[in-house]
Amino acid sequence: xxxxxxxxxxxxxxxxxxxxxxxxxxxxxxxxxxxxxxxxxxxxxxxxxxxxxxxxxxxxxxxxxxxxxxxxxxxxxxxxxxxxxxxxxxxxxxxxxxxxxxxxxxxxxxxxxxxxxxxxxxxxxxxxxxxxxxxxxxxxxxxxxxxxxxxxxxxxxxxxxxxxxxxxxxxxxxxxxxxxxxxxxxxxxxxxxxxxxxxxxxxxxxxxxxxxxxxxxxxxxxxxxxxxxxxxxxxxxxxxxxxxxxxxxxxxxxxxxxxxxxxxxxxxxxxxxxxxxxxxxxxxxxxxxxxxxxxxxxxxxxxxxxxxxxxxxxxxxxxxxxxxxxxxxxxxxxxxxxxxxxxxxxxxxxxxxxxxxxxxxxxxxxxxxxxxxxxxxxxxxxxxxxxxxxxxxxxxxxxxxxxxxxxxxxxxxxxxxxxxxxx
Numbered sequence: 036x037x038x039x040x041x042x043x044x045x046x047x048x049x050x051x052x053x054x055x056x057x058x059x060x061x062x063x064x065x066x067x068x069x070x071x072x073x074x075x076x077x078x079x080x081x082x083x084x085x086x087x088x089x090x091x092x093x094x095x096x097x098x099x100x101x102x103x104x105x106x107x108x109x110x111x112x113x114x115x116x117x118x119x120x121x122x123x124x125x126x127x128x129x130x131x132x133x134x135x136x137x138x139x140x141x142x143x144x145x146x147x148x149x150x151x152x153x154x155x156x157x158x159x160x161x162x163x164x165x166x167x168x169x170x171x172x173x174x175x176x177x178x179x180x181x182x183x184x185x186x187x188x189x190x191x192x193x194x195x196x197x198x199x200x201x202x203x204x205x206x207x208x209x210x211x212x213x214x215x216x217x218x219x220x221x222x223x224x225x226x227x228x229x230x231x232x233x234x235x236x237x238x239x240x241x242x243x244x245x246x247x248x249x250x251x252x253x254x255x256x257x258x259x260x261x262x263x264x265x266x267x268x269x270x271x272x273x274x275x276x277x278x279x280x281x282x283x284x285x286x287x288x289x290x291x292x293x294x295x296x297x298x299x300x301x302x303x304x305x306x307x308x309x310x311x312x313x314x315x316x317x318x319x320x321x322x323x324x325x326x327x328x329x330x331x332x333x334x335x336x337x338x339x340x341x342x343x344x345x346x347x348x349x350x351x352x353x354x355x356x357x358x359x360x361x362x363x364x365x366x367x368x369x370x371x372x373x374x375x376x377x378x379x380x381x382x383x384x385x386x387x388x389x390x391x392x393x394x395x396x397x398x399x400x401x402x403x404x405x406x407x408x409x410x411x412x413x414x415x416x417x418x419x420x421x422x423x424x425x426x427x428x429x430x431x432x433x434x435x436x437x438x439x440x441x442x443x444x445x446x447x448x449x450x451x452x453x454x455x456x457x458x
Contacts (some may be wrong), residue, residue, distance in 0.1 A: 079247035079265035085154070088147040091265065093246035094129040096122055098163065099151055100248075100263050103275040106145025107176045108162040109263060111138060112155045122161075129246040131228030132166040139165060166386035168229075171242065171250040173199040174261040181335050182389040184383045186240045187256035190231045193250045194244035194302060201331045204255055204382040207237055208362075209374035216307060216367050218300035233298040234269060239340070241269055243299075254279075255385060269294060277280065306384060309368045319358060320372045321423050323379075329415055330379045330386075339386040340408045343415060346441055347450050348387055350419075351380035402446075410442045420453060430458040 079091055087105040090097045099110035111126075111401075114118060123137040138161035143152040150332060153161050164172040183204040191197045191205060207214075210233075218231060226232075228245035241251040249266050253259040258277035270292035272278060306365035312320070326347075333339040339347075354376060361373035391397060391404050410416060420438055421431040436457030441449045 079267065085150055087150050091246070091248065093248065094125045096125050096129070098126075098246070098248070099147065101145065101147035101176060102261075103176065103260060103262070103273060105147035105176070108141065108145065108148065108164055109167065109175065110148065110151055111161045111163055113138070113159040113161055114153060114155070114302050115157060116380055121159075126163060126166045128213060130166040131226075131245055136165045138163055156273065167244065167250070168193045168195065168197060168242070170197070170199045171244070171261070171263075174252075175250070175263060176260060178260040179252075179257055179335070181337060182257045182385040183255050183334055184252065186252055189250065189252040189261055190240045191235075193244075194229065194231060203327075203331050203334060204379040204385060205379050206374070206381050207372070209378045210237075210240065212367070212374045214300050217305050219303050221299050221301045223297040223299040227301065229302055231300045232266070233300070235292070235295050237416075239269060241266070257389065258409040267294065307368050310366055312369070314368065316361070316364075316366075316369060318422070318426050319361065320369065322419075322426065323372045323376050325419065325422065326379055327375060330382050335385045337390055339383060340390045342411060342413070343383070344411045345387060345405045345408050345446075346410045346416075347381065347419075348383040349446065350449040351376065351383055351449055355380055357450060404443055409445050410438065412438060412442075423450070423453045424456065427454050429453070433457045 044083065086102075088099050088101045088110070088429065090099050092098075096111055099112070101108070101110070106308070111122065113122065119138060126132060126133070126138065127136055140159055141148065141162045143149045143160050147347050148160055152158075164239055167175070174189070174192065184202040185204055187200070187205040187207075187210040188197060188202060191210075192199050192202070196213065196217065197205075214231065214233075221230070223232065226243045228243060230243040231240060232243055233240050239251070239253070241249040243266070244263065247265050248263055249269060250263050251269060252261050256279065262270075309317075309320070329343055329347075330339065333342045358373060358376065361369050364370055364373075366388065387405075387408075391408070394403055397404055416438060417434050420434045420441075424431045424433060424437065433456045437452050438457075440452040440455070440457045441447075444452065
């Protein structure tokens with residue numbers, strides 16, 4: 036069977052179930068009035084541009100955003116006689132920064148920093164990363180170096196719901212469930228820092244920083260990096276940016292797509308415990324967490340195909356189909372786990388596609404390549420098979436027999452052999 040990447044619309048829970056809680060979202064709800072997004076009639080325009088950066092006026096401060104390859108610090112210039120605290124107060128107001136957050140003096144090193152210093156002799160160059168959410172500051176102008184992490188993962192990481200060192204794909208169903216649980220829909224005018232915006236009915240999502248600026252990643256493709264741009268430029272190509280080719284699937288980022296529709300979501304600070312659950316539901320949730328930990332560990336290392344095998348992608352497809360009742364559960368946490376399972380399936384697909392099948396030669400020899408990584412016999416595959424045998428009422432001592440059956444059924448249905456106990 037020849038394997039092709041299916042193109043998805045752009046779009047962690049706890050490492051261990053423990054008390055059966057979803058992770059708390061550690062982002063306080065913004066209180067008070069923040070600066071509103073400039074209305075469509077007055078889009079945020081660069082105050083000036085240079086070879087390695089663009090500058091935007093934000094609450095009386097010229098905020099310098101380096102272009103791709105320009106550096107990882109958002110910048111400002113402090114000229115002689117200007118007050119650092121006064122500038123910091125303006126930025127705290129614009130970006131909803133924590134009380135006491137201050138711009139940091141830096142020694143220019145990156146291209147943008149050096150160019151900015153050369154244009155402003157005698158002035159002090161400042162980093163403004165202290166005013167960004169920790170997740171956004173950790174990822175700005177960086178490439179994940181593997182396929183999968185996408186716009187919703189970027190937005191939720193900036194919102195503090197996901198960790199910047201555990202990046203992965205977040206599919207539309209999982210994103211919708213997270214928004215329904217942890218956010219409330221608000222008018223798309225009068226935006227506040229911390230809002231998540233879903234654009235054009237779900238083909239893109241961004242995190243609103245404040246002052247008209249957003250943090251986002253354009254797609255799940257590894258070549259798209261984490262950027263800060265004005266909201267109205269969410270779809271526009273940028274200097275030095277990679278552009279999808281004809282074999283990367285249709286992309287709304289090939290040209291300057293118009294923002295036709297915006298949905299704004301504001302964090303509520305909601306928290307969820309798992310609540311009543313059957314032993315079967317708990318075992319399935321624990322298995323999803325186990326799978327998630329494996330996928331999130333191996334995908335960034337480009338080791339998913341080698342360590343987890345192609346059978347994992349097929350098994351995830353089986354489990355998504357077989358456990359679909361979880362998606363209709365009245366328990367929102369069960370639904371959240373199920374939609375994570377869908378995202379893990381998509382991440383496995385994207386990782387294997389890029390790791391093994393990204394060239395024309397590899398696509399032409401997909402069967403032989405995938406056979407070599409069909410089923411690694413390791414602690415992971417044995418542990419997963421043992422968990423699933425218990426869920427389906429089979430004897431875990433049949434693990435090796437089940438793996439033997441799966442191994443002989445290349446590109447088949449691994450879950451069938453688990454249900455049969457390897458018979």
